[in-house]
Amino acid sequence: MSITTQKKVQIDVKNNDTTTESKTEQPRVVYDTKDLNLWYSETHALKDINLEVTENEVTAIIGPSGCGKSTYIKTLNRMVELVPGVGTTGTIAYKGKNILDNSMKVEDLRTQVGMVFQKPNPFPKSIYENVTYGPKIHGIKKKSLLDEIVENSLRGAAIWDEVKDRLNQNAYGLSGGQQQRVCIARCLAIEPDVILMDEPTSALDPISTLKVEELIKELKKKYTIIIVTHNMQQAARISDKTVFMLNGEVVEFSETDQLFSNPKDKRTEDYITGRFG
Numbered sequence: 001m002s003i004t005t006q007k008k009v010q011i012d013v014k015n016n017d018t019t020t021e022s023k024t025e026q027p028r029v030v031y032d033t034k035d036l037n038l039w040y041s042e043t044h045a046l047k048d049i050n051l052e053v054t055e056n057e058v059t060a061i062i063g064p065s066g067c068g069k070s071t072y073i074k075t076l077n078r079m080v081e082l083v084p085g086v087g088t089t090g091t092i093a094y095k096g097k098n099i100l101d102n103s104m105k106v107e108d109l110r111t112q113v114g115m116v117f118q119k120p121n122p123f124p125k126s127i128y129e130n131v132t133y134g135p136k137i138h139g140i141k142k143k144s145l146l147d148e149i150v151e152n153s154l155r156g157a158a159i160w161d162e163v164k165d166r167l168n169q170n171a172y173g174l175s176g177g178q179q180q181r182v183c184i185a186r187c188l189a190i191e192p193d194v195i196l197m198d199e200p201t202s203a204l205d206p207i208s209t210l211k212v213e214e215l216i217k218e219l220k221k222k223y224t225i226i227i228v229t230h231n232m233q234q235a236a237r238i239s240d241k242t243v244f245m246l247n248g249e250v251v252e253f254s255e256t257d258q259l260f261s262n263p264k265d266k267r268t269e270d271y272i273t274g275r276f277g
């Protein structure tokens with residue numbers, strides 16, 4: 001199911017100082033998925049997915065275990081194709097270009113689309129080296145520039161103050177919540193447009209979870225965020241739109257407030273009220 005939202009922007013245009021005109025501005029669609037099907041060999045994991053992801057919004061994907069949430073998010077940066085025997089039909093346009101087309105270079109896509117995983121996965125290196133890893137691969141060598149990227153990225157991930165005096169220490173020495181924010185900083189260091197998050201707080205305690213949630217709300221001012229979560233309260237707290245998936249299908253996709261307060265589909269209602277899943 002796809003929805004199209006229209007943000008109406010009223011622009012006052014002085015016309016002989018007497019009249020007012022209004023103009024409609026379309027929000028920018030970052031990912032436009034059309035009729036996407038995906039198979040892991042015989043398993044039909046995604047079925048006729050149609051979804052639009054809008055710029056500078058948080059889109060949450062919820063649904064019971066095995067419904068295809070992770071598969072979908074991993075299709076958005078083509079990580080899913082690392083699994084042998086994966087086949088797809090349909091299209092996913094990223095800023096107008098079909099990423100499933102062979103002509104799309106995965107490396108190009110991944111410089112624009114960062115990913116944060118369920119378990120914090122810092123490299124066994126210093127905090128500094130973790131954050132500079134991506135920029136160095138992209139050829140940045142100048143120490144002053146790398147220093148600047150480290151500070152900006154760690155600030156962006158709301159962890160600068162906690163780690164600024166131990167940048168050369170191993171990231172493994174940090175708490176789980178701090179490690180996850182370093183991983184978010186590592187993702188910001190490549191200056192992506194989109195951040196994909198696959199259950200980023202499921203391994204964190206409630207306080208760290210809250211910090212990452214606050215961070216996500218802040219990050220959406222600059223980035224487009226797509227987050228898979230098992231936690232419906234989390235989806236309700238932080239997302240603008242929510243996708244409910246079941247058995248590989250999108251059952252409902254709408255504004256988060258609407259989906260949780262007034263679901264259109266009985267299956268969504270059953271899921272969010274805990275009657276199944």
Ligand SMILES: Nc1ncnc2c1ncn2[C@@H]1O[C@H](COP(=O)(O)OP(=O)(O)OP(=O)(O)O)[C@@H](O)[C@H]1O
Nearest residue numbers: 040043045063064065066067068069070071072083
């Ligand atoms: N690497 C794989 N090889 C074969 N089948 C897979 C693979 N990964 C996932 N699947 C299958 O695809 C379907 C969707 O799985 P997926 O991991 O996307 O679900 P999910 O909603 O993210 O589940 P969870 O909430 O438990 O993480 C399931 O039937 C699963 O068994």
